[in-house]
Amino acid sequence: xxxxxxxxxxxxxxxxxxxxxxxxxxxxxxxxxxxxxxxxxxxxxxxxxxxxxxxxxxxxxxxxxxxxxxxxxxxxxxxxxxxxxxxxxxxxxxxxxxxxxxxxxxxxxxxxxxxxxxxxxxxxxxxxxxxxxxxxxxxxxxxxxxxxxxxxxxxxxxxxxxxxxxxxxxxxxxxxxxxxxxxxxxxxxxxxxxxxxxxxxxxxxxxxxxxxxxxxxxxxxxxxxxxxxxxxxxxxxxxxxxxxxxxxxxxxxxxxxxxxxxxxxxxxxxxxxxxxxxxxxxxxxxx
Numbered sequence: 001x002x003x004x005x006x007x008x009x010x011x012x013x014x015x016x017x018x019x020x021x022x023x024x025x026x027x028x029x030x031x032x033x034x035x036x037x038x039x040x041x042x043x044x045x046x047x048x049x050x051x052x053x054x055x056x057x058x059x060x061x062x063x064x065x066x067x068x069x070x071x072x073x074x075x076x077x078x079x080x081x082x083x084x085x086x087x088x089x090x091x092x093x094x095x096x097x098x099x100x101x102x103x104x105x106x107x108x109x110x111x112x113x114x115x116x117x118x119x120x121x122x123x124x125x126x127x128x129x130x131x132x133x134x135x136x137x138x139x140x141x142x143x144x145x146x147x148x149x150x151x152x153x154x155x156x157x158x159x160x161x162x163x164x165x166x167x168x169x170x171x172x173x174x175x176x177x178x179x180x181x182x183x184x185x186x187x188x189x190x191x192x193x194x195x196x197x198x199x200x201x202x203x204x205x206x207x208x209x210x211x212x213x214x215x216x217x218x219x220x221x222x223x224x225x226x227x228x229x230x231x232x233x234x235x236x237x238x239x240x241x242x243x244x245x246x247x248x249x250x251x252x253x254x255x256x257x258x259x260x261x262x263x264x265x266x267x268x269x270x271x272x273x274x275x276x277x278x279x280x281x282x283x284x285x286x287x
Contacts, residue, residue, distance in 0.1 A: 111140035125153030196228035254278035
């Protein structure tokens with residue numbers, strides 16, 4: 001019987017050729033916490049495997065070696081301090097995307113009660129549910145083209161009763177007159193936000209992303225990488241006075257996306273992510 005941290009080192013070594021050493025150890029620690037319900041400050045304790053735990057442990061290693069994301073293997077991830085269910089029907093929320101929420105929630109001269117928010121392409125619902133958990137007085141509509149993704153989002157909503165007012169709905173932003181326009185737009189929105197697809201098909205990305213995460217939430221044509229920002233801007237007239245659009249962007253196309261929004265009489269600012277890359281664009285209605 002070994003100490004928990006020794007089993008963690010064993011797992012990290014097993015997947016060391018597939019993941020960088022620091023990431024491998026982080027994954028190993030997460031597996032220990034999940035499988036044995038033991039926090040890191042108790043990793044010095046000795047533990048033993050039940051038969052079920054040993055089978056699960058071996059299965060996790062096999063799947064990690066096949067590049068399957070640990071979030072899909074365990075069935076959940078953490079975002080803005082909250083746990084969200086994820087599976088291959090939805091994109092895994094990234095730490096960088098937390099900046100999208102933070103840019104709005106911590107903004108000086110922020111929005112008051114009854115702020116009306118529309119998230120386009122909600123996926124797992126992590127962004128919309130985070131916003132609602134932090135600001136229960138805001139009215140939030142979260143839409144997605146994927147019915148499968150919306151099923152995951154609604155299941156996540158059940159984890160957080162305080163988000164009951166978030167409305168999830170199926171919607172294709174490419175179709176403005178789809179029979180639900182009045183419900184969606186009404187008298188407009190104070191905030192429109194999105195983490196849209198922005199990765200060109202030809203771009204090389206990690207195998208675990210390319211192989212397992214939903215392409216519909218990732219890719220754009222090489223010949224038209226800004227297509228989803230153009231679609232979002234077709235709804236520019238639904239932005240209320242002093243309203244704000246907040247989107248995640250590809251650092252390679254930051255200037256081009258900024259140019260698109262500036263042409264719509266929006267004041268643009270770009271924020272960098274944890275790694276110093278251009279990642280969040282905020283556009284304020286100047287009308």
